[in-house]
Amino acid sequence: MYIPTYEDMLEAHERIKPHIRQTPVRESDYLNQLTGAKLFFKCENFQEPGAFKVRGASNAVFGLDEEQAKLGVATHSSGNHASCLSYAAMKRGIPCNVVMPKTAPQAKKDTVARYGGKITECEPSTTSREETFAKVQAETGGDFVHPYNDPRVIAGQGTCARELVEQTGGLDMVVAPIGGGGMISGTCLTLATLAPETQVIAAEPEQADDAYRSFKAGHIIADDAPKTVADGLLVPLKDLTWHFVSNHVTEIYTASDAEIIDAMKLIWKHVRVVAEASSAVPLAIILKNKDAFADKRVGVILTGGNVDLDKLPWMAG
Template sequence: MSESNTLEKLIIPTFADVEVAHERIRTHIHLTPVLTSDYLNKLTGAQLYFKCENFQKAGAFKVRGASNAVFGLDESMASKGVATHSSGNHALSLSYAAGRRGIPVTVVMPRTAPEAKKAAVRGYGGTIVECEPSTRSREKTFARVVAQSGADFVHPYNDPRVIAGQATCSRELLEQVSGLDALIAPIGGGGMVSGTCLTVSSQAPDIRVYAAEPVNADDAARSFKAGHIIADDAPSTVADGLKVPLKDLTWHFVSNYVTDILTATEEEIIDAMQLIWQRMKIVIEPSSAVPLATIIKNRELFAGKRVGVILTGGNVDMDRLPWNN
C-alpha cells in the first residue's frame, strides 16, 4: 500500500475495528499496568493514573498498531514483507511484529535516530535504510524502498489499522480505571491521540482528551488553533518521537475530538522525565514525559480531576540522557 493510496482512501476506523484489533493482537502484547504516585498527585493537585506503555513489548505503545497491521495481512501480501519510515519506536515495533510472523521488514530511519532504537530494530531482524533527518528526505527515501520491494506500507500513524491498534491502549485503561475526567497523551503524528479519541468518543464521550507537545515541535498545536494542518519539516526537540507532522487521517480525530493541545519547553520536559524516573522508579523516554510536563504547567486545568496519562515508551539511549548533555 503506497502512502498516496492510503491518503486518498482515508478509511476512518471504528470502535468495532478496535475490538477486532484487540482480539487479534492480545497474544502479541502486554496488558500494561496502571501506576500512581502520591508525590505527583500532591504536586499537581490531580489524581494521575499512568498507563505504562514503557513496559510494553518492544518498549512502546506502537507495537499495538504495528501488530494489528502485520497480523491482519493476508498470506499473499505478508510474503512480500512490510516497510515503514520511523524515527524509532514504530520502526522497532514493526520489526518485532514482522519477526513474530516471520516476514521481512525494511525501515527508513533518520541517521540521527537514537542508537538504542537502531540496535533494537536490527535485534528484531529489521533492515535499516538511513536518510537525512527531515520529513521530506524520509518520505523520498521510503518511496524508493517500496518501489524496489513491493512491501506493504505500514505508516507510523496515518493508517486505520495502526490507529485501531493504538486505540486498544485507552480501551484497556478505561477498564482498569473508572471515573476518569480526562486523558492525556503525547502528540507527534497523532496515532496514539487518534486512537484515544476513537475509544473515548465511543465508550466514554464525557472524558476530555488532551494532547501534549514540545514547544520546539508544536506544529500540531498550531494546526489545532489554525484549523488546518501545519507541517514542520525538521523540528529539533529532545522528544525525538514527536517530530513528525499530522496527516489527514489523524487530523480527522484531532480536529473533531481533542479538547486542547498543551505545550512544554525542553527544560520542562526533561524535568518531568527526571521526576518520573526519581519518584516512580521507572524508565521512560523524553516523549513520554511531555504529558506530565504540561499537567504541571497547567495545574489549574487538572486540579481535582482524575486524569489518565499515557506513558508511551521507555526506549532511552542510556549514553545520551538529556540531563547529562
C-alpha cells in the same frame, strides 16, 4: 479515506492480544500532591519493544493475508514504530524494511536490528524520509504500514485507552503526547464511544508545536525538520489523524525542552519506571497548567521507554 471505527478497535484488540502485554497502571502519591490531580500512568514502556506502537504495528502485521505477508512490511520511522513493526514482523516470520533518520537514537536503531528489521538511513527531515522510503518500497514490495496515518495502526493504538479506562474505572481526562497523532487518534476513537465524557488532551513540545498551531488555525501546518529532546514527536499530522484531532481533542498544551526533561526525571524518580523524553511531555504540561487538571482523575499514557542510557538528556555534553 477510511475512518476506523470503534468496532475496528475491538477487532484489533482480539487480534493483537496474543502478541502484546496489557501494561500496568501506576500511581504516585508525590506526583498527585505536586499536581493537585489524581494521575494514572499507563505504562506502555513495559511493552516488549518498549513502546505503545507495538499495538498498531501488530494489528497491521497480523491482519495481512498470506499472499501480502510474503512480501513483508515496510515503513519510515524515527524509532519506536520501526522497532515495533520489526518486532511484529519477526513474530509473524516476515521481512521488515524501515527508513530511519541518521540522527535517530542508536538505542532505537539497535532495537530494530535486534528484531531483524533492515534499516535504510535518511536525512532528518520529513521530505528525505518520504523520498527514501518510496525507493525502498518500490524495491521490496512490502505493505506500507504508516507510523500513524493508517486506519489499522490507529485502531490498534486505540486498544490502550480501552485498557486504561477498564483498569481505572473511569477518568475525567486522558493526556497523551502528540507528534503525528496516532496515539491521540486511537484514544479519541475509543473514548468517543466508550467514555464520551472523558476529555482528550494532547501534549506537545514547544520546539515541535505544529499540531498546536494546526489546532489553533483549523488546518494542518507541517514543519519539515523540527528539533526537540522529544525525538519521537518530530512528525506532522496527516489527513486521517487530523480528522480525530480536529473533531475530538479538547485542548493541546505545549512544554519546553527544559520542562520535559524535568518531568522525565520526576517519572524516573517517583513512578520508578524508565520513560523516554517524548512520554514525559504529558506530565510536563500538567505541571505547567495545574489549574486545568486540579482535582481531576487524569490518565497519562507513558508512550515509551527506549532511551540511550549513555546519552540521557540531563547529562552534561
